[in-house]
Amino acid sequence: MNSPAPVLRTVLGDIAPDAVRGPALAHEHLVLDLDHRGDGGAVLAAGRHTAAVTAELAALREEYGLALVVELTCRGMGRDVRTLARISRDAQVAVVAATGWYYEPFHTPEIDRGSVADLAATLVREIEDGIGTTGIRPGVLGEIGSHGDIPAPPESKVLRASARAALATGLSVATHAQLGRGGLAQLELLTAEGLPPHRISLGHQDLLDDPAVHRELAASGAYVAFDTVGKDSYQSDDTRLRLLLALLEAGHADRALLSCDISRHGYLTSEGGQGYGHLFGSFLPEVRAAGVDDDLIDLLTRRNPLRFLSGANVEES
Template sequence: MIHEHLVFDLTGVRNDMDSQLRSSDVIEEVQDLQSVGCNLIVEVSNIGMGRDPLAMLEISEQTGSMIVASTGFYKEIFYPSYVFERSSEALSEIFIQDIEVGMDGTAIKAGLIAEIGSSLNEITAAEEVVFRAAILAHRATGAPISTHCEIGTMGKEQLALFEAYGADLSRVSFGHQDLNLDVEEQRLLLRSGAYIQFDTVGKNNYRPDEERALNLVQLLEDGYEDSLMLSCDITRKSHLRHSGGYGYRHLFDSFLPALRNHGVTEAIFTKMLVTNPRRFLAF
């Protein structure tokens, strides 16, 4: 799963107790994911979102699942105050340290730079500074970058930053593109050589899964099977199965069968869920 959250705390910004998960909340569900064949989760909670390397280690040790952790800052409203006072160069040093030495004083290294976000219909000045920092760290380390496009917006503008600051587009993945209703823009991002993610599967309040599936099938028919990746982006306690939510398994229990009904083959599933994430993450 290419874009998930296991341990985070967004309550400071969202002001509700639903926006917080601890390792004890998710261990059972991560274990359960293995029964449907998923043994690796890319955790994109970053600095300012309550990222917790030791809790991720605990989940990994208790479940046997692999977890890839992230460095980065999310979107402006979640930035620690020091982000507004530092240059891209200075911020990139934090990311490089997380990737090469370890995060938050541990020896646990970040495996990617994510989720680097822009706001709704806007990349703020501070967000552009962070994008440039991410690209500097990517160029220094080779680490891949995964982004957050708020409700699917600003992909084209993010692409312009990646091009302007010299990112290797084959190491970039644009997030939340299943919420982007502009198929032409999805194709533009794909033509750049980047990946795009259909990573809010199950969030029917944003877009019904059936529409998500039809959009994905359209891009598969265009031949982009080597550039698509999938996830659910669980960000609330109420999304979990024991709270009556759809849970991480929803991708496997519900979305893959829907795609299968549209004629998507096992070979394509393997590409979207194994081959593409492996190629994207390796550096």
């Protein structure tokens, strides 16, 4: 009996992975609210910022062929999939929505009340039935969060539940490792539940200046996300470039994912920020200047994220 063909689940419906011919942003936010202190900075508000976000994505489609955004805003992060669908339709860029829970400061009450099995069942219901009453189904579990070298007990519960939901539904898991720490512990928890490493992306590894850890994660078969490109207040792009080149030179180009993790409205180009296009306009030219050719760029920005999300081995562009 033949296995079903891999599909990519977007907010506007399923598409074939090989229909995505341009690059992807593997970890972004288009609508979110992480503002716990009242300053309003960690917000991309539906309505107030939607037009600017849409305009940026449309411009990147025109200039660089941007074809896909993996939007990792999940439960407790101000997720709004109706607005994601509107942005996707208006910008003509495919968007993958997420489900799961972020790290502990943003946990919702059901995490304390529920068992691992309860939480996994909640995620499976969203994946199979859609988010709320929208009918829009998530295409990835993420960004599943922890902080520190070892996840806190509630974070461990969420990671285990996410692995079980991934196994039940065929989706992959993208994590938030605060400041790049704890990726190995996340990987251990997820794989202990039976989730294969190739269905796991360990987030924010470009904030951890430890090439040995990156090699260990990649050697396991997991994806290593260099997904805060342009966030110079956390790490310089010079350091990111050095870390990425080290991973490529170690033979792990097929395990790297790239993105910018735009998570504040001040990062939008309309407000003077680096924008979603910093990866294409600033960082990738530096990668090319270091000797990386166009085929490898396509691997990093298109084939890797498509394989992570769907399991499909897409052809070279």
